[in-house]
Amino acid sequence: MMRGLALLVVLGMLAGPQFARAEATKSSPEKDFKAFRDYFTHKFPKVPLKDFVNGPYSMDEGLRKQWIEKETFPPYDFALDHGKELFNKPFKNGKTFADCFPHKGIGIRQNYPYFDEKKGEVITLEVAVNQCLEKNGEKPYNYMKDDMAAVTAYMAFTSRGKPFNIKVPKNSPKALEAYEKGKQYFYQRRGQFNFSCASCHVQEPGEHIRAEVLAPALGILNAMPIYRSAWGGMGTISRRFTSCNSQVRGVPLKPQDPEYRNVEYYLSYMANGLPISGPGSRP
Amino acid sequence: MRIMTSIVAGAAVLMALTSAHAAETADTFKAAYEKAEAANKKAGDLRNQWTTTDKALKAAKKAADEGNFDLATKEAKHAEALANASIAQTEREVKLWPDAVIR
Numbered sequence: 001m002m003r004g005l006a007l008l009v010v011l012g013m014l015a016g017p018q019f020a021r022a023e024a025t026k027s028s029p030e031k032d033f034k035a036f037r038d039y040f041t042h043k044f045p046k047v048p049l050k051d052f053v054n055g056p057y058s059m060d061e062g063l064r065k066q067w068i069e070k071e072t073f074p075p076y077d078f079a080l081d082h083g084k085e086l087f088n089k090p091f092k093n094g095k096t097f098a099d100c101f102p103h104k105g106i107g108i109r110q111n112y113p114y115f116d117e118k119k120g121e122v123i124t125l126e127v128a129v130n131q132c133l134e135k136n137g138e139k140p141y142n143y144m145k146d147d148m149a150a151v152t153a154y155m156a157f158t159s160r161g162k163p164f165n166i167k168v169p170k171n172s173p174k175a176l177e178a179y180e181k182g183k184q185y186f187y188q189r190r191g192q193f194n195f196s197c198a199s200c201h202v203q204e205p206g207e208h209i210r211a212e213v214l215a216p217a218l219g220i221l222n223a224m225p226i227y228r229s230a231w232g233g234m235g236t237i238s239r240r241f242t243s244c245n246s247q248v249r250g251v252p253l254k255p256q257d258p259e260y261r262n263v264e265y266y267l268s269y270m271a272n273g274l275p276i277s278g279p280g281s282r283p
Numbered sequence: 284m285r286i287m288t289s290i291v292a293g294a295a296v297l298m299a300l301t302s303a304h305a306a307e308t309a310d311t312f313k314a315a316y317e318k319a320e321a322a323n324k325k326a327g328d329l330r331n332q333w334t335t336t337d338k339a340l341k342a343a344k345k346a347a348d349e350g351n352f353d354l355a356t357k358e359a360k361h362a363e364a365l366a367n368a369s370i371a372q373t374e375r376e377v378k379l380w381p382d383a384v385i386r
Contacts, residue, residue, distance in 0.1 A: 027386065039385045188380040192333045192365070194372065198383050251332040259330065 029168045029179055029269055036270045040218040044206070053222035053277045055215030059206035063213055063283065076153055076227040076279040079234045083154030086147055091136040097151070100132035109152075109159035110276050113265050114167060115175035122178050122261040125152055126236055143255035144242070149225040149234035149279075156225065156278030164222065164276065166269040182266030185259050186217075191250030197263070212283060219271045221264065223280025230283065237264055307356040312347050315359035319343070322366035329373040336365040 027035075040052060047058050057064040074080075087097050087105065098104035112125035123131075129151055130140035141148035168179045189196045197217070200209060205216035225236045235243075238255035241263070245252040253259055319340060326332045339362035346355035 027384070032385075035385045183384070184380055187383045189372065189376045190331050192335050192369070196376075196380070196383065202383075202385060246334060249334045251327075251334055251337065253330065 029176070032183065033270060033272065036218065039202070040205075040216050044216070050275055052216055053219035053271070053274050055220060055223060055280075055282065056213040059216065060213045067281065070281060074227070074279075075229075075281050076225075076234060079150045079153045079225075079227065080157055080279060082147075083150035083152070083157075086151050087154050091133075091138050093136055095136050097129070097132055100135065101128070105155060106158045107162060109156045109278070110162040110165050113261060113268060115169070115172060115178055115265070117169075117172060117174065120174050121258060122182075122265045124237070124256065124261050124264055125155060126238065127256055127261070129155075143236060144239040145231075145233060145235050149236050149239075152225050152236060153234065153279035156276055159276040160278070161275050163273045164268055164271045166265065166272055168265075168269055178262045179266055179269065181259065182262035182264070185263040186266055191245065191248030193248040195248040197244070217267065217270070219274045221267050222271055222274055223277045223282070225278060226280040226282045228282045234279070307352040309347070309352060312343070312352045312355045312359060315356045315363065316340070316343055316347070319359045319363035319366060322363050322370065326366050326369040326373070329370060331369050331373045333365055333369045336362050336369060339365055 041047075041049065044052075044058070051058040054064075054067075057067045090096050098106075101108055109125060112128065113122045115121075116123045126143055126148055129148065130143070133140050141151070168175050170176075186197045189199070200214045201217035201220060205214050207214055221237060224240070225234055226240075227234050231239070236255075238260065241260050242252035242255060319336075323332060323336050323340065326336065339358050343355045343358035343362060346352070346358060
């Protein structure tokens with residue numbers, strides 16, 4: 001009987017990783033959400049839930065003090081003013097961005113990205129901005145910075161405090177597929193340094209990599225777009241994703257590649273309920 | 284006699300190494316470069332090229348343009364090794380990522 005029991009234990013151990021792997025891939029957005037939330041709130045029990053959107057400033061007291069002082073004259077202010085101008089400036093055909101978005105584009109950032117069932121793809125705020133420009137005969141913006149960062153900074157600002165409200169409809173297998181692909185991208189290692197997004201933002205938030213304090217993955221997109229001191233300027237989610245890839249010696253995909261949109265979809269869903277804090281500033 | 288045999292053997296090894304080192308030509312470089320490019324293309328199809336592979340390919344091209352086919356071939360072979368490593372990484376990690384998922 002003891003031998004049988006030992007055999008069962010060994011078989012169980014051998015089946016363990018595969019079973020866990022099958023479990024992980026068969027999970028649901030709702031289960032993932034709970035597990036993700038529990039992980040970070042247990043890892044950092046002293047951080048108020050809403051404070052996770054402040055990234056490294058929720059992890060490091062010294063950085064936080066510097067950030068609070070900087071917010072007196074935020075470095076994204078110029079981009080915000082420029083973004084408001086661009087947002088309200090009529091296109092050549094007389095229309096403005098307000099004509100492209102629900103609620104005239106004000107206070108809607110928290111609903112992006114969403115899954116477009118007709119197109120079968122994730123639509124991010126940046127993609128929606130460029131779709132608006134192209135629809136009205138204007139040249140699309142560069143996804144990484146400058147005017148795109150300015151306009152989305154303004155749109156984020158009009159949503160400050162509103163909780164992320166990302167949907168993965170249960171009756172949409174394609175939306176679920178995009179979500180799952182985003183999850184895979186987030187956890188799969190790449191680049192010569194063999195890092196995944198999770199390597200830094202799940203396993204080591206609050207720790208240092210070079211001189212940077214790593215932000216937790218929970219709420220990591222809520223402050224976007226950001227003024228980053230390391231860049232000396234504004235940057236969008238595209239800029240951050242592509243630079244993260246380069247930093248692990250992986251050749252970046254094109255900005256707003258479907259894979260990047262999927263990972264934004266996944267991370268934004270994980271931040272549901274947490275307030276939009278953008279535009280933000282980061283070291 | 285033994286000493287002479289050793290000297291002759293040593294000289295033969297040295298000549299073999301030297302002649303192998305001097306054997307890299309435009310043709311051997313071209314073959315090595317094409318292999319590296321093919322491997323890097325496969326890594327691109329898997330959406331996981333490394334920046335260091337690109338650098339090695341560029342270094343190989345630059346050396347070849349300067350007529351230094353020894354260095355060019357060495358860099359091309361390095362690029363191929365990096366590209367193959369990135370392919371192996373993808374094939375491995377596409378199976379392993381679920382183990383890292385928070386649950």
